[in-house]
Amino acid sequence: NAGVTQTPKFQVLKTGQSMTLQCAQDMNHEYMSWYRQDPGMGLRLIHYSVGAGITDQGEVPNGYNVSRSTTEDFPLRLLSAAPSQTSVYFCASSYSRQGKTYEQYFGPGTRLTVT
Amino acid sequence: AQSVAQPEDQVNVAEGNPLTVKCTYSVSGNPYLFWYVQYPNRGLQFLLKYITGDNLVKGSYGFEAEFNKSQTSFHLKKPSALVSDSALYFCAVNWAGNNRKLIWGLGTSLAVNP
Numbered sequence: 001n002a003g004v005t006q007t008p009k010f011q012v013l014k015t016g017q018s019m020t021l022q023c024a025q026d027m028n029h030e031y032m033s034w035y036r037q038d039p040g041m042g043l044r045l046i047h048y049s050v051g052a053g054i055t056d057q058g059e060v061p062n063g064y065n066v067s068r069s070t071t072e073d074f075p076l077r078l079l080s081a082a083p084s085q086t087s088v089y090f091c092a093s094s095y096s097r098q099g100k101t102y103e104q105y106f107g108p109g110t111r112l113t114v115t
Numbered sequence: 116a117q118s119v120a121q122p123e124d125q126v127n128v129a130e131g132n133p134l135t136v137k138c139t140y141s142v143s144g145n146p147y148l149f150w151y152v153q154y155p156n157r158g159l160q161f162l163l164k165y166i167t168g169d170n171l172v173k174g175s176y177g178f179e180a181e182f183n184k185s186q187t188s189f190h191l192k193k194p195s196a197l198v199s200d201s202a203l204y205f206c207a208v209n210w211a212g213n214n215r216k217l218i219w220g221l222g223t224s225l226a227v228n229p
Contacts, residue, residue, distance in 0.1 A: 004158075031214055042205070042219045042221040043205070050215075056215070090158055100213070101209075102147070102164065103161040103164050104159075104217075106151075106158035106160070107158050108157060108158045109158050
């Protein structure tokens with residue numbers, strides 16, 4: 001199993017540009033999530049999904065969109081990049097049992113710089 | 116309010132000595148507790164979890180953690196530290212398996228000195 005994969009690994013954007021960060025998992029996990037990691041702020045949840053066709057906002061959703069058309073894929077779209085979105089982005093997935101979710105498996109991350 | 120605290124930003128320990136990375140939490144109901152490790156420029160890796168049962172849980176790479184309900188703590192321990200254990204460690208807690216309410220600590224940087 002490849003686990004959770006993310007592309008690209010690095011990206012530089014100009015303010016106002018848009019882009020999509022890709023995330024895929026091959027573990028048939030129902031739960032998937034996107035986090036951003038900033039120094040001194042730990043991990044902050046951007047959006048999450050509990051299954052195909054179901055998404056919801058996390059702690060810091062503004063400026064980001066998600067969709068979940070398949071169990072495997074959970075792309076994150078930056079609509080109009082801003083310097084405040086410079087961060088490291090992690091995708092994660094988790095299995096569910098009887099409505100409960102457990103440990104998460106993380107991708108390697110995307111380091112995004114917005115100039 | 117639900118919260119997680121990792122009271123030490125950094126922990127330094129000599130190789131071969133025991134290590135402890137502290138975590139305390141506040142959550143209503145049954146906590147699900149997790150420890151993750153992040154090596155430089157890598158994603159987080161799951162180490163261990165407490166859901167129910169024995170208070171002492173064992174995980175990857177020789178780590179273990181003890182759930183203490185009365186002290187609302189879940190400290191990470193290892194009997195003998197390795198230089199390769201140097202990394203950033205995160206504690207996380209949710210309420211009864213609800214990852215929509217997963218709360219993360221800010222992380223503790225562990226440095227193991229040769």
